Amino acid sequence: MSSNEIEIEETPWATGAPRHSLTVSVLAAAAEHTDCSFSNLALAGRVNLEQLFGGTRYEPDTGADPLAIKRGRLFEEILKRDDYAELLNLLYEQDAVMSAFGADVRIARLRDIPAPAGRSGLEVRAEATRLELGKIARKAWDAPTLIDGAVIRARIGGGIAYFEADGLAAASNGALHIIEAKSFPLIDGRCDPVKLGAACAQAGLYAALVRAQLVEDHLPPETVSDTGFIVLPKNTRLGRAVLLRQNLGFHTRRAERLLSLAHLDEAVVKRIEGRSFPVAGVGATERIDTLSHLMDQAGTHYCPECLEHCAAAKLCRERAYNAGRLAILGDRAAREVSGIETFERVLELTAGADPLDHERESARELVRARRLYRRVLKGAGS
């Protein structure tokens, strides 16, 4: 999969900061924490957080594995061989809904359209994608079964970005199903659930991008089905593929929320006025100080899942730990004492401090737990 971005308007808080391309995986990761203002600011300014944290003790562990990239490319090639023969066979093996693909397969080969390199080329393919999507939504006789080389244009953080999709499948009954190809294997019917979740998040993002395009063109967004397909190798060898049918509804809605952040919360922008992400080349200590101050101003929303998706996670985890925030225990634990934010406050309320209105219910449970604990200790001692 590839993706490109161009022409994002300048965001004052990101001037001089290292930047990255807005890839689908960057957007999919950001969709995991749309409630974090700092992360939204970084996304809107295309700030490369990996680079900013590089060389500091908060450097993220993640990085693209070149072997995995090679494997991914090889698997894509296998799928595309003989006009997507393997993929189309898998689609036909699906249930009655999918057999609506019909006998006449039409592949829209948008990569074959002569177009200049760079932005203009992407614009040409984005325009061609719009036309093909329109045919699907209108159930035209010449609607494609599969769009190869689709490019979707989207407004992100005040600028235009172009995303290139693996492939978009369309049933002849007018429903469009997103297909995402990944090279991690399915063995004995099982695969890595974290990787599968990430693949669904990316597919959901494509679904949201296509729906936004349809809305812009006054076409029904429901054309994009919540049912998507993740294509995986059937075992560690790449020769055979398998299609996993997935409900993308949750991921699509979350991605739609992310795309709606194109207009950043004005209050956040006001709060950080005069502050900005560190510029490239600044020393490690100064970089971390600047990022910390910006986090204070913008606001963050740390949870343990951040460690899987955000390059700032190690710093945020340390900040949450130092501030004694319950968030480091994760959502489930924090829900047990809802309305209370810090360990310190838990101890105060357990000891009988007066709760605020929003803390009352949790405080009652904490006091009850303390009594129970004491009774157990007393029983053990007698």
Ligand code: SF4
């Ligand atoms: S790690 Fe920090 S900056 Fe990143 S999403 Fe989580 S709270 Fe926000």
